[in-house]
Amino acid sequence: MKGKVCIVTGSTSGIGLVTAKELAKMGATTILVARDKTRGQSALTEVIEYSENENVELLMCDFSSQSSIVTFAETFKRKYNRLDVLVNNAGMMSQQRQVTDAGLELTFAVNHLGYFLTTFLLLDLLKETRDSRIVVVASDLHLRGRIDINNLMHTNDYNGFTAYSDSKLANLLFTYKLANLLDGSDTTINAVHPGVIKTKFGVEDRSSTKTFSAGRISPEEGAKPLIYLSTSPDVQGVSGKYFNRLDMEQSSALSYDKELADALWQKSMALCSLR
Numbered sequence: 154m155k156g157k158v159c160i161v162t163g164s165t166s167g168i169g170l171v172t173a174k175e176l177a178k179m180g181a182t183t184i185l186v187a188r189d190k191t192r193g194q195s196a197l198t199e200v201i202e203y204s205e206n207e208n209v210e211l212l213m214c215d216f217s218s219q220s221s222i223v224t225f226a227e228t229f230k231r232k233y234n235r236l237d238v239l240v241n242n243a244g245m246m247s248q249q250r251q252v253t254d255a256g257l258e259l260t261f262a263v264n265h266l267g268y269f270l271t272t273f274l275l276l277d278l279l280k281e282t283r284d285s286r287i288v289v290v291a292s293d294l295h296l297r298g299r300i301d302i303n304n305l306m307h308t309n310d311y312n313g314f315t316a317y318s319d320s321k322l323a324n325l326l327f328t329y330k331l332a333n334l335l336d337g338s339d340t341t342i343n344a345v346h347p348g349v350i351k352t353k354f355g356v357e358d359r360s361s362t363k364t365f366s367a368g369r370i371s372p373e374e375g376a377k378p379l380i381y382l383s384t385s386p387d388v389q390g391v392s393g394k395y396f397n398r399l400d401m402e403q404s405s406a407l408s409y410d411k412e413l414a415d416a417l418w419q420k421s422m423a424l425c426s427l428r
């Protein structure tokens with residue numbers, strides 16, 4: 154991976170942190186992204202110590218804020234002239250309905266619009282970089298996702314599990330639609346369910362050491378599919394696919410619904426004030 158530039162979002166903990174450590178160890182210039190300075194600095198130290206690679210940088214971004222995403226993308230583009238791998242991984246689930254400063258439901262804003270806007274703003278650079286890859290960290294819980302296009306914000310019927318499942322279905326609809334749009338370029342995009350992992354996922358106190366109660370496998374094991382999709386020659390040129398860990402599989406029937414994907418795309422463009 155020497156000479157390549159990789160971004161891993163959500164790299165302060167869990168599978169994002171492990172992925173960043175391994176990409177850096179393989180020699181990639183690795184960009185960590187964090188919303189909290191203390192957690193970001195601690196991840197930066199850990200990645201540099203583990204990888205013995207000095208080409209590791211921390212950039213700040215809160216994916217619940219679109220202006221923060223714009224600033225992050227602009228900062229990155231001022232500093233780097235290539236982007237080989239973008240791992241969209243920062244994600245969350247909340248028992249209570251929360252809204253962003255812009256009034257968007259938080260799970261949808263971070264898990265879907267965060268990936269959507271980040272990718273959109275970095276797409277030119279990805280397309281200019283030979284054989285670049287976008288990795289979308291989704292979940293098998295997309296199988297329970299339904300998405301009511303007229304109730305994307307779960308206004309009156311909030312349930313944390315439903316909002317999360319819908320956001321992960323949105324990840325797949327986005328992946329397949331963008332893969333189609335990228336057809337003919339050598340930028341690939343694939344989605345992955347990493348497994349059910351013992352990370353801080355779903356733990357609301359982000360500085361605690363608690364782990365996801367249903368988590369079964371270690372973050373090191375959970376990160377393997379992200380590292381595989383980011384680096385392996387086996388998946389060179391493979392795009393628009395869903396991986397259940399390392400296996401290419403079909404995702405839910407709804408995730409291939411082109412009308413739903415188009416509608417979600419249009420709404421997402423509008424919600425991100427993009428044309």
Ligand SMILES: NC(=O)c1ccc[n+]([C@@H]2O[C@H](COP(=O)([O-])OP(=O)(O)OC[C@H]3O[C@@H](n4cnc5c(N)ncnc54)[C@H](OP(=O)(O)O)[C@@H]3O)[C@@H](O)[C@H]2O)c1
Binds near residue numbers: 167187346354359
């Ligand atoms: N764990 C599982 O069983 C499982 C299963 C399927 C899919 N996934 C997916 O895997 C991805 C990584 O989760 P994980 O299990 O590694 O959980 P985790 O340990 O909780 O890591 C989540 C990461 O996302 C970051 N993040 C959350 N909200 C953010 C925001 N608004 N702005 C910036 N960063 C934000 C967190 O940063 P902070 O340190 O600042 O909180 C953290 O670095 C998620 O997309 C999740 O949906 C996880």
